[in-house]
Amino acid sequence: MMNEELKKQLRNRGICVIIPTYNNDTTIKTVVEKSLLYCDDVIVVTDGCTDCTTDILDAIDGITIVSYPQNRGKGYALKMGFRKALEMGFSYAITLDGDGQHYPEDIPLFLKANQEYPQSLIIGSRQLEGVDRSKGSSFANKFSNFWFYVQTGRALPDTQTGYRLYPLHRLCGLSLLTSRYEAELELLVFASWHGVKLVPIPVQVYYPPRNERVSHFRPGKDFARISVLNTVLCFLAVVYGLPLRLWRTLMxxxxxxxxxxxxxxxxxxxxxxxxxxxxxxxxxxxxxxxxxxxxxxxxxxxxxxxxxxxxxxxxxxxxxxxxxxxxxxxxxxxxxxxxxxxxxxxxxxxxxxxxxxxxxxxxxxxxxxxxxxxxxxxxxxxxxxxxxxxxxxxxxxxxxxxxxxxxxxxxxxxxxxxxxxxxxxxxxxxxxxxxxxxxxxxxxxxxxxxxxxxxxxxxxxxxxxxxxxxxxxxxxxxxxxxxxxxxxxxxxxxxx
Structure with missing residues (x-):
């Protein structure tokens, strides 16, 4: 598909691209410029960046920038991006990370999936075979997938991917969203409880050499927070999620x-x-x-x-x-x-x-x-x-x-x-x-x-x-x- 035709189709369906970023000055320019090759409507959320990310973005024409002075976490950045997209009249948002892990070349796959499964949440399932990942990262993904299945009864191959297409008018639990990166799991859980169809599609993923990777993950503190979140979600699954699923089935x-x-x-x-x-x-x-x-x-x-x-x-x-x-x-x-x-x-x-x-x-x-x-x-x-x-x-x-x-x-x-x-x-x-x-x-x-x-x-x-x-x-x-x-x-x- 020619890029101009792709851009036209994305706009006709009300799809924009949202890129949350925090101190990704070495990769953000490439990610944004590649995204602009496929979509004219790109929103970048600078999550209290302290490096030169903001200056780099100011020099790029044709993008919308949402910024605030203090780092609030990926969950908050996504929330601000979704609100801006809705203000601008968009119905869907493709989210990808600013660290270069995701390939904007896969945007056409999300468009195709959206056309086939409208109003669904499309999840870019990373192809991780042969990728050099830490044991902690691998365990975290399996850990997240397991608890997602417990909380929703649905199995997904990758619940930690940030490469997704969200139906903005069907986002549930946005006001309860946690501020850090585990918010993406929370969005999946609430979407599932409310009957939003979840559709995984395979996407490419790039992990740079370990000495070049930029990670804001803090193992002890973040795992503790995720464990608390999963405990809360398991409780809500019983008193809220399960009754919703049964009610939907009955109706x-x-x-x-x-x-x-x-x-x-x-x-x-x-x-x-x-x-x-x-x-x-x-x-x-x-x-x-x-x-x-x-x-x-x-x-x-x-x-x-x-x-x-x-x-x-x-x-x-x-x-x-x-x-x-x-x-x-x-x-x-x-x-x-x-x-x-x-x-x-x-x-x-x-x-x-x-x-x-x-x-x-x-x-x-x-x-x-x-x-x-x-x-x-x-x-x-x-x-x-x-x-x-x-x-x-x-x-x-x-x-x-x-x-x-x-x-x-x-x-x-x-x-x-x-x-x-x-x-x-x-x-x-x-x-x-x-x-x-x-x-x-x-x-x-x-x-x-x-x-x-x-x-x-x-x-x-x-x-x-x-x-x-x-x-x-x-x-x-x-x-x-x-x-x-x-x-x-x-x-x-x-x-x-």
């Missing part, structure tokens, strides 16, 4: 159970019997079939907008002048079982192309079949006459060009079917971009997460605009590229 179960029971009740007790009676009593005229679509439309709006799925919120943005009563081919990225309901809130005059298992589903298959949602079994040719009839009756056809749900919400390869139908029927293509369903109910997940649904309906594309992209394969490729760019833009906005 996740209740949200999922409620939604599942809600779904089963309305499909088995309400919709399925109603549809059976509705279709068996009297002739299925066009007017009666449209009322069935209106029922689906109002039910979707009730669930997604008015009633809502517990712990979620639904928002949408529609391009100016969109008339949903005009037949079009609607394309959308595919993430979750919830995608259909996200789209159905806009109009009753929409029909989906589905997989065979959806069409034959024992719970809602009858509703799907009677609403004329069509299965794609052996290509489009066999259903083209039925699609033409639907379009002539004023319905839009919704297609997922990816063909299957994405496991990680990334935009997969687009098939050509939607563009073929648009060409054959002479219709515009209406793009819809979904964000959220794949995070709230992932393809491989079994329970509902908290989150936000967002749907953006873009301007329709005419056949002239589509033809200008090239043949069907080129149209599919071009639209996939647009979707990737648009989804990244939406994700950057939603995940800050």
């Amino acid at each position: 996740t179960f209740l949200r999922t159970a409620y939604s599942l029971l809600f779904f089963l009740f309305f499909t088995l007790v309400v919709f399925t019997p109603f549809v059976w009676i509705y279709t068996k009593v009297g002739k299925m005229t066009e007017c009666r079939r449209y009322r069935l679509h209106q029922l689906i439309y109002h039910a979707s709006r009730f669930v997604m907008i008015h009633h809502g799925i517990p712990g979620t919120k639904y928002e949408y943005k529609v391009a100016e002048g969109i008339d949903f009563n005009k037949p079009r081919i609607i394309i959308c990225n595919h993430q979750s079982h919830l995608d259909l309901m996200c789209q159905l809130v806009f109009t009753p005059k929409i029909v989906f192309l589905t997989n065979a298992w959806v069409w034959n589903n024992p719970f809602y298959g009858s509703l799907i079949r009677n609403a004329e949602y069509l299965p794609v079994r052996e290509g489009l040719d066999e259903i083209m006459p039925h699609l033409r009839s639907l379009i002539e009756r004023g319905y839009s056809i919704a297609v997922y060009p990816e063909g299957t749900r994405s496991k990680d919400c990334r935009i997969g390869r687009f098939h050509q079917g939607a563009f073929y139908m648009a060409r054959e029927f002479g219709l515009e293509i209406l793009p819809m971009i979904l964000y959220g369903p794949g995070k709230i109910l992932p393809k491989t997940g079994w329970h509902l997460h908290k989150g936000k649904f967002f749907v953006e309906v873009d301007k329709p594309l005419t056949q002239e605009e589509l033809s200008a992209m090239g043949d069907l394969k080129q149209q599919a490729s071009t639209m996939r590229k647009r979707y990737k760019e648009k989804y990244e833009e939406i994700a950057n906005r939603m995940e800050q």
